[in-house]
Amino acid sequence: MPPKQVQQLTSFKVYIRWRPLPDEPDAVEITKAQNQTGDYQLVTISQPSQTAGPSRGTKPWTSGASFTKVFEPSDDNRAVFENVVSQTFPRVMNGKICNFFAYGHTGSGKTHTIVGYDHQDIHQTGLTLSAGKELFQRLEELNSRTSDDQQLAVGLRMYEVRKKSAFDLLNGHTECFVREGPDGKTHIRGETETLQGGKVRVRPILIVPCWSFDQLRKEIEKGLALRATGTSTVHDKSSRTHAVFELEVVNKALIEARDDVIEKQSELVPHGKHATDVYLEENSKAYIQDADGKFMLNPDYTINRDRIAAAETTKREYEERLEAAEARVLEVFATSQHPCLGGKFVFVDLAGSEYYDQKASSSAAGSKQTAEERQEGRQINSDLFALKEVIRARALNQSRIPFRSSPLTMVLREYFLGSEDGFSAMILTVSPAADQYAATLNTVKYGNLVGIAGGDNA
Numbered sequence: 410m411p412p413k414q415v416q417q418l419t420s421f422k423v424y425i426r427w428r429p430l431p432d433e434p435d436a437v438e439i440t441k442a443q444n445q446t447g448d449y450q451l452v453t454i455s456q457p458s459q460t461a462g463p464s465r466g467t468k469p470w471t472s473g474a475s476f477t478k479v480f481e482p483s484d485d486n487r488a489v490f491e492n493v494v495s496q497t498f499p500r501v502m503n504g505k506i507c508n509f510f511a512y513g514h515t516g517s518g519k520t521h522t523i524v525g526y527d528h529q530d531i532h533q534t535g536l537t538l539s540a541g542k543e544l545f546q547r548l549e550e551l552n553s554r555t556s557d558d559q560q561l562a563v564g565l566r567m568y569e570v571r572k573k574s575a576f577d578l579l580n581g582h583t584e585c586f587v588r589e590g591p592d593g594k595t596h597i598r599g600e601t602e603t604l605q606g607g608k609v610r611v612r613p614i615l616i617v618p619c620w621s622f623d624q625l626r627k628e629i630e631k632g633l634a635l636r637a638t639g640t641s642t643v644h645d646k647s648s649r650t651h652a653v654f655e656l657e658v659v660n661k662a663l664i665e666a667r668d669d670v671i672e673k674q675s676e677l678v679p680h681g682k683h684a685t686d687v688y689l690e691e692n693s694k695a696y697i698q699d700a701d702g703k704f705m706l707n708p709d710y711t712i713n714r715d716r717i718a719a720a721e722t723t724k725r726e727y728e729e730r731l732e733a734a735e736a737r738v739l740e741v742f743a744t745s746q747h748p749c750l751g752g753k754f755v756f757v758d759l760a761g762s763e764y765y766d767q768k769a770s771s772s773a774a775g776s777k778q779t780a781e782e783r784q785e786g787r788q789i790n791s792d793l794f795a796l797k798e799v800i801r802a803r804a805l806n807q808s809r810i811p812f813r814s815s816p817l818t819m820v821l822r823e824y825f826l827g828s829e830d831g832f833s834a835m836i837l838t839v840s841p842a843a844d845q846y847a848a849t850l851n852t853v854k855y856g857n858l859v860g861i862a863g864g865d866n867a
């Protein structure tokens with residue numbers, strides 16, 4: 410991790426993106442207005458006037474001045490990229506982290522926005538590929554005047570958060586565990602592998618270095634093929650997981666230094682275990698139990714303190730090797746010719762906010778869901794609730810933000826805290842379909858809260 414990171418919350422900008430609905434006569438009525446300073450937009454939404462049933466005549470709802478921009482259904486992915494992501498390049502090229510979350514009802518266009526379904530047409534590619542393309546253009550320009558050993562590439566990490574685990578989409582969908590480390594940071598690590606010589610390796614989510622845009626696109630497509638989809642209450646290609654795409658500026662020295670940290674961690678494990686075993690063995694021989702089960706010193710054994718000290722010394726040597734490897738990572742940042750090293754785009758395609766709901770599950774579409782899908786749906790809803798609580802705690806300026814309340818918020822913690830001068834944006838994807846009115850209202854209300862909490866309009 411770059412040394413310049415500090416524990417500081419980034420500000421949030423919120424955008425609304427209405428998806429098109431060409432053949433829908435009964436669309437939600439939307440009006441938008443500008444606040445007095447002209448920096449923010451507010452929206453008023455209401456049911457179509459001819460709506461039948463109990464919600465007929467519901468009063469229009471007006472948001473606060475929370476939204477940086479409201480996109481029209483006719484705005485394509487390119488327009489969203491140019492308005493939301495383009496302006497953040499100077500930050501990433503200066504080593505900062507910029508995050509983009511898509512939040513919305515199932516089928517409202519989150520995957521369409523973040524990943525896109527057409528990876529060739531520049532107007533249709535999602536934000537991740539468009540950012541990758543422009544990032545390569547900038548890196549190629551820098552590489553043309555950079556020595557061979559400092560050439561820059563894009564390090565891709567791609568994983569999905571499902572139930573309590575993360576699954577590495579670039580490493581055969583390996584299950585990884587989300588834990589808080591002794592350093593208070595979230596670590597996402599795979600199963601423990603036992604290697605030759607007693608070495609034990611625990612791999613973090615893989616970073617694949619990509620040296621060209623073509624390679625990046627192919628890696629993303631390979632990863633997407635492993636992404637879990639299911640049947641939501643709205644459509645059959647629903648994402649059942651929250652997917653995270655990270656594009657980080659890396660170079661060979663950084664990749665090697667980080668690999669060396671993993672290697673040194675693996676080497677330390679057997680020596681750490683040996684030191685503990687020796688200590689326990691010596692101490693267990695030094696005490697015996699009397700007839701009442703009480704422990705007393707064993708008169709026939711003297712603790713071999715030299716043996717304990719020798720094992721501790723060897724362990725310390727390996728700890729120092731690890732510390733030296735970690736220091737080398739920091740040194741790579743400190744000596745980099747380019748401030749963009751470690752700069753990162755993070756795109757998050759959140760699972761559908763209404764993936765499962767009680768009412769919909771009894772409908773024809775809802776009944777297509779399996780019991781497992783319904784259980785996943787409950788986890789998704791609880792993740793998204795936890796996310797809401799994190800944002801609310803932040804709005805209230807609470808000193809304790811409940812990041813630990815769900816695997817999703819634990820994973821997002823590093824991005825939320827971000828780097829100094831980082832940037833976060835939430836794109837609310839919404840449908841103007843009349844039968845989606847309740848879900849749309851929910852999404853916009855949620856975004857209203859985020860916008861009020863996070864923007865400088867607060």
Ligand SMILES: Nc1ncnc2c1ncn2[C@@H]1O[C@H](COP(=O)(O)OP(=O)(O)OP(=O)(O)O)[C@@H](O)[C@H]1O
Nearest residue numbers: 428429515516517518519520521641647648760761
């Ligand atoms: N703005 C848009 N323009 C054109 N097509 C869109 C737009 N938004 C969504 N679609 C289309 O609607 C369908 C559903 O969209 P998408 O898969 O992105 O929904 P989602 O919000 O990711 O749903 P889920 O949460 O269930 O995964 C796709 O076929 C997608 O191409």
